[in-house]
Amino acid sequence: MKKIILSFFLLTSVAINAQRTCGVEEKLQKIMADPIQREIYLKGQEKFEKELEKLNNRVYRSGESIDNVNATTRIPMAFHFPSVSPSASATLKNCLRALAQNQVNSLNADYNATNADISNWASAASFYPTVSGVGSIDIQFVIATQNHPAGTGIANGTVAVTFGTNFLNGADEDPTWAGYMNVVVRNEGGILGYSPLGGYPGAGWTVVLNTWAFGSGSGCSGYVPGVPPGSVQTGINKGRTLTHELGHFFNLNHTFNGCGTNCNFTGDRVCDTPPSSVEQYGCPSPGSITSSCGTNKVLTMNYMDYTDDACMYMFTPGQMTRVQAWYNSIASEFNMTTLSNDEVVKNNFNIFPNPNNGTFTIRFNDLSDDYSVEVFDISGRIVFEDYYTQSSNLEQTISIDKPSSGVYFVNVKSGSSIITEKIIIK
Missing domain, CATH: 3.40.390.10 (Collagenase (Catalytic Domain))
Structure with a gap:
C-alpha cells in the first residue's frame, strides 16, 4: 500500500x-x-x-x-x-x-x-x-x-x-x-x-x-x-x-x-x-x-x-x-477562469531593446486603461515602479538606476490583467 x-x-x-x-x-x-x-x-x-x-x-x-x-x-x-x-x-x-x-x-x-x-x-x-x-x-x-x-x-x-x-x-x-x-x-x-x-x-x-x-x-x-x-x-x-x-x-x-x-x-x-x-x-x-x-x-x-x-x-x-x-x-x-485573459494586454505592447543596459522602452499600440510598471530582480527586489494614466504617451522609457547585469522581470498591470515579461540587462 x-x-x-x-x-x-x-x-x-x-x-x-x-x-x-x-x-x-x-x-x-x-x-x-x-x-x-x-x-x-x-x-x-x-x-x-x-x-x-x-x-x-x-x-x-x-x-x-x-x-x-x-x-x-x-x-x-x-x-x-x-x-x-x-x-x-x-x-x-x-x-x-x-x-x-x-x-x-x-x-x-x-x-x-x-x-x-x-x-x-x-x-x-x-x-x-x-x-x-x-x-x-x-x-x-x-x-x-x-x-x-x-x-x-x-x-x-x-x-x-x-x-x-x-x-x-x-x-x-x-x-x-x-x-x-x-x-x-x-x-x-x-x-x-x-x-x-x-x-x-x-x-x-x-x-x-x-x-x-x-x-x-x-x-x-x-x-x-x-x-x-x-x-x-x-x-x-x-x-x-x-x-x-x-x-x-x-x-x-x-x-x-x-x-x-x-x-x-x-x-x-x-x-x-x-x-x-x-x-x-x-x-x-x-x-x-x-x-x-x-x-x-x-x-x-x-x-x-x-x-x-x-x-x-x-x-x-x-x-x-x-x-x-x-x-x-x-x-x-485548477480553475483557470480565475486568471484574467492577459492575451489582449500582452499583444498590445512590446518591450525593446531586450537585452539592454538598464534603459528600455515599453510601447503600447493603444491605451484603454491606466497602467503601472514594476521591475524586479530575480531575488524579488523591486528596482523600479511607476503609475501611468490613460492619457500618457504610448511609449514610456524606463531607466533603472545603476543596475547589475542579469535577468529581471517586468510586471505591466492594466485593469485586472497583469503581464510579466523577462528582460536581460547586460
Missing part, C-alpha cells in the same frame, strides 16, 4: 538560524484515517505514475528537454491571512498583498532557474557527476484576479488575498477555495510550514506557512508586532520555505529520504539526486559532505533539503520531470 507522507518543518526554537527537522506521523495518520482523502490520494498517485512513465520515456529516451514538453504552465494562487482583521488598515493590507507578490516573484525565479544564486552551480557541479544539470520548468505562478468564490467579498479584478477569514479552521483543505493553489499564512507556533506530498487543488488542499517563514525582506509593520515575516530567522529569509513546500505539493520528497539500489523506487525516487538518509542544516560548502548511502556527495544546495535559504538554490532535471508529471495529472483541478 502506498503511503502519504506529509512534510513538516519543525523548528527547535525561534532563535536565529534555528534548525529545521521533519515530523510526519501525526498528519500521516490523519490523512490515512480519512477514507475520502485516502481514496483521492491513491487514485491520484496511480494516475501520476502513468504520467511520469510517459514523460520519462519522452525526456530521457529522446533527449527532449522538459521545457519543450508543455507550453508555459500558469498556476492560479490565493493567499490567506486569517490572523489579520478585515478591519485592518489599508496600509497593512496593501503591504501584505505586495509581500504575497514578492513571494510569487521568488517562486517564479526558483522554479524557472532564473534565481541569482543559480550561478553558484557552475563551481559546484564537479562534485556531483550524477547530476546532469540544473532543473527548470516553464511555469508562471500568478495571484488570481477573477471569478472568486461567492461570499468571499473579493471583487472581480482584485487579487485573491484574504484577511480574517476562517480558512481551514485548523484543517488542511477548504472546498470553498477549490481550484486555487492556496497558501495559508498563520501563526503555527514552532512549525515552519507543511504541505501534503502530492496536493489536490480540486479538493482545496493547501500549503501552510508560519508568519515568519513567508516572503522576504522586512515584512509588514503591524502584521505580527515585533516579528515581521521574513526577517526574524536569518536562515529562512529568502522565501524558500514556500519553494520547498510547493515541491512537496507537486510530489517531490526530501532528498534525504533514504538509501536503496533502485532509484526509481527508493529514496526520493529521483535518479539524478544523490541518495542520502541524513538531512543537512546551515550552509555547508559544496561537496563537503559524503552521503550516508555511499561515496556520493550530498546535494546540499537542493531545495528539498533543510539547508538555509541562502544556500539552497536548485532543483535537478529529474525533479522537474516529476513536478511536470504531477501537474499534468492534476491540471484539470
Whole structure:
C-alpha cells in the first residue's frame, strides 16, 4: 500500500538560524484515517505514475528537454491571512498583498532557474557527476484576479488575498477555495510550514506557512508586532520555505529520504539526486559532505533539503520531470477562469531593446486603461515602479538606476490583467 507522507518543518526554537527537522506521523495518520482523502490520494498517485512513465520515456529516451514538453504552465494562487482583521488598515493590507507578490516573484525565479544564486552551480557541479544539470520548468505562478468564490467579498479584478477569514479552521483543505493553489499564512507556533506530498487543488488542499517563514525582506509593520515575516530567522529569509513546500505539493520528497539500489523506487525516487538518509542544516560548502548511502556527495544546495535559504538554490532535471508529471495529472483541478485573459494586454505592447543596459522602452499600440510598471530582480527586489494614466504617451522609457547585469522581470498591470515579461540587462 502506498503511503502519504506529509512534510513538516519543525523548528527547535525561534532563535536565529534555528534548525529545521521533519515530523510526519501525526498528519500521516490523519490523512490515512480519512477514507475520502485516502481514496483521492491513491487514485491520484496511480494516475501520476502513468504520467511520469510517459514523460520519462519522452525526456530521457529522446533527449527532449522538459521545457519543450508543455507550453508555459500558469498556476492560479490565493493567499490567506486569517490572523489579520478585515478591519485592518489599508496600509497593512496593501503591504501584505505586495509581500504575497514578492513571494510569487521568488517562486517564479526558483522554479524557472532564473534565481541569482543559480550561478553558484557552475563551481559546484564537479562534485556531483550524477547530476546532469540544473532543473527548470516553464511555469508562471500568478495571484488570481477573477471569478472568486461567492461570499468571499473579493471583487472581480482584485487579487485573491484574504484577511480574517476562517480558512481551514485548523484543517488542511477548504472546498470553498477549490481550484486555487492556496497558501495559508498563520501563526503555527514552532512549525515552519507543511504541505501534503502530492496536493489536490480540486479538493482545496493547501500549503501552510508560519508568519515568519513567508516572503522576504522586512515584512509588514503591524502584521505580527515585533516579528515581521521574513526577517526574524536569518536562515529562512529568502522565501524558500514556500519553494520547498510547493515541491512537496507537486510530489517531490526530501532528498534525504533514504538509501536503496533502485532509484526509481527508493529514496526520493529521483535518479539524478544523490541518495542520502541524513538531512543537512546551515550552509555547508559544496561537496563537503559524503552521503550516508555511499561515496556520493550530498546535494546540499537542493531545495528539498533543510539547508538555509541562502544556500539552497536548485532543483535537478529529474525533479522537474516529476513536478511536470504531477501537474499534468492534476491540471484539470485548477480553475483557470480565475486568471484574467492577459492575451489582449500582452499583444498590445512590446518591450525593446531586450537585452539592454538598464534603459528600455515599453510601447503600447493603444491605451484603454491606466497602467503601472514594476521591475524586479530575480531575488524579488523591486528596482523600479511607476503609475501611468490613460492619457500618457504610448511609449514610456524606463531607466533603472545603476543596475547589475542579469535577468529581471517586468510586471505591466492594466485593469485586472497583469503581464510579466523577462528582460536581460547586460
